[in-house]
Amino acid sequence: MILHDYWRSSAAYRVRIGLNLKGLAYTSVSHDLTMNEQRDPAYLAKAPQGLVPALEVGGRVLVQSVAILEWLDETYPNPPFLPVDADGRAAVRAMALVIAADIHPVNNLRIANALRSDFGADGATVVAWMQRWMTAGFDALEAMVARDGGDFSYGDAPGLADILLVPQWYNAERYRLDTTPWPRLAAVVDRARALPAFAAAAPERQREAD
Structure with a gap:
């Protein structure tokens, strides 16, 4: 897994927590938002909004932190992020x-x-x-x-x-x-x-x- 990240992005922070709770290893690739690195054409080709986080996994690029967290929970169900009811x-x-x-x-x-x-x-x-x-x-x-x-x-x-x-x-x-x-x-x-x-x-x- 490759996490497109920025250290002070609260949305990326969420995904780091989620990956850690699931015990999943990942590589972090930083995009300095203060320098507009998230607007680089190579990154926009992966994440068209030009935002972090994005998670590369299995040939796909997942975007939007809550969607990523729900995908993690569905794919790696333990420990769960949501109640059973x-x-x-x-x-x-x-x-x-x-x-x-x-x-x-x-x-x-x-x-x-x-x-x-x-x-x-x-x-x-x-x-x-x-x-x-x-x-x-x-x-x-x-x-x-x-x-x-x-x-x-x-x-x-x-x-x-x-x-x-x-x-x-x-x-x-x-x-x-x-x-x-x-x-x-x-x-x-x-x-x-x-x-x-x-x-x-x-x-x-x-x-x-x-």
């Missing part, structure tokens, strides 16, 4: 989508760059923008984890929701968001970060890290 799977997917559909799309590097270049936003404005959408998402997730969580976001084993939560929490810390309003999420993140699969995937552990 339909209600549980819906609950976990809803948590994951709060991050993947509602927080991350308006917080990624492309959006931050557009705010600066197209709308004249200064650094403080960009930080306020990031914090606004993370706060809204974390407010909802705190209530969802309070309802369905245990040691982790859903139950007592790490799963899809945690794989997305930990990288988003990393982003919150980068943008100096006060996370004290979400103690349940903080406890889940602490437990997850203590696991080797999560720890090894952390941005600061990647060889390209600044």
Whole structure:
């Protein structure tokens, strides 16, 4: 497996966690997003959106982090990322989508760059923008984890929701968001970060890290 990666990409961070949890070996190929290396024609031929992550496996190139994670879970079912029951799977997917559909799309590097270049936003404005959408998402997730969580976001084993939560929490810390309003999420993140699969995937552990 070849993971097209960038050390500080939260979407790539998710896939690193997923691969580690499944115990799968992979080779990382870094594309520096700050240098627009993901726009190289050779990479665009593999991943037409020019985004990371992409996972090359078995002659195919899989894109979009959640799709990759679900493929991993279907192909390598143990340990599972999703509960066995339909209600549980819906609950976990809803948590994951709060991050993947509602927080991350308006917080990624492309959006931050557009705010600066197209709308004249200064650094403080960009930080306020990031914090606004993370706060809204974390407010909802705190209530969802309070309802369905245990040691982790859903139950007592790490799963899809945690794989997305930990990288988003990393982003919150980068943008100096006060996370004290979400103690349940903080406890889940602490437990997850203590696991080797999560720890090894952390941005600061990647060889390209600044």
